[in-house]
Amino acid sequence: MTFVLPVPRxxxxxxxxxxISGIAVAAGFTCLSIAAPMALFSTSTAEMAVLAGIVLLTLVLPIWLLLDTNYTVTGEELRIRSGPFRWRIxxxxxxxxxxxxxWMSSPALSLDRIRVQYGIARSVLVSPREKQRFVDCLRERCPAAHITGF
Incomplete structure (x- = not known):
């Protein structure tokens, strides 16, 4: 019987x-500074609820993206997580x-990015802090991929 060891993640x-952090935080607080007074002086419960929802989204989403954008390479796939958004390649x-x-929108919080092209004409931009280790990991696990510039 042959045992195959799993590839570590x-x-x-x-x-x-x-x-990018500064823009995200500034946008959230700008929205809060505009919507909070409107909500405080509103007499309509529905209007207050809508404003509260907008404030929550504009504060929570940027913070979620900043704190939870990461990349996992398993034995079979590249998993990308950016706040509520997910990719599996x-x-x-x-x-x-x-x-x-x-500058394209992507799950990358830096302009020091890596473009991963996959499938037929699809690509995603990522920005791992440990760029060379990430590229080396893909080089090892994707031997058919053309890796340039590193």
Whole structure:
């Protein structure tokens, strides 16, 4: 009988640029400073509930994204988690890995990014704090992928 040892998971937290943190926090507090007085002086319960919901979303979502954006490489897939958003990419579908400084929206909290191309014309940008370890992990687990620029 042959035993196959499972491939250990590799966990990476996102690198966070200070200016992105600043924008997220400033946006949340700006919304709070506008909506809170409106809610305090509102006489309608429904209006207060809507304003409270908006304030919660604008405060909670940026903080959730800042505190919970990470990447896990398992034996079979790359799992990306960014607040309430999730991606699962089969490692067998990874075609190319390259550096990027794109401003495109993505689960990356830094402009020091890695573009992972997978499937047919699909890609995602990530920004692991331990960039080289992340690339080395993909290089090891995705031998068919074309890895450039590292």
């Amino acid at each position: 590799a966990f990476f937290v996102s690198k966070v640029d200070a200016w 089969a490692l067998s579908e990874v075609r190319e890995v390259s550096p990027s400084r794109s």
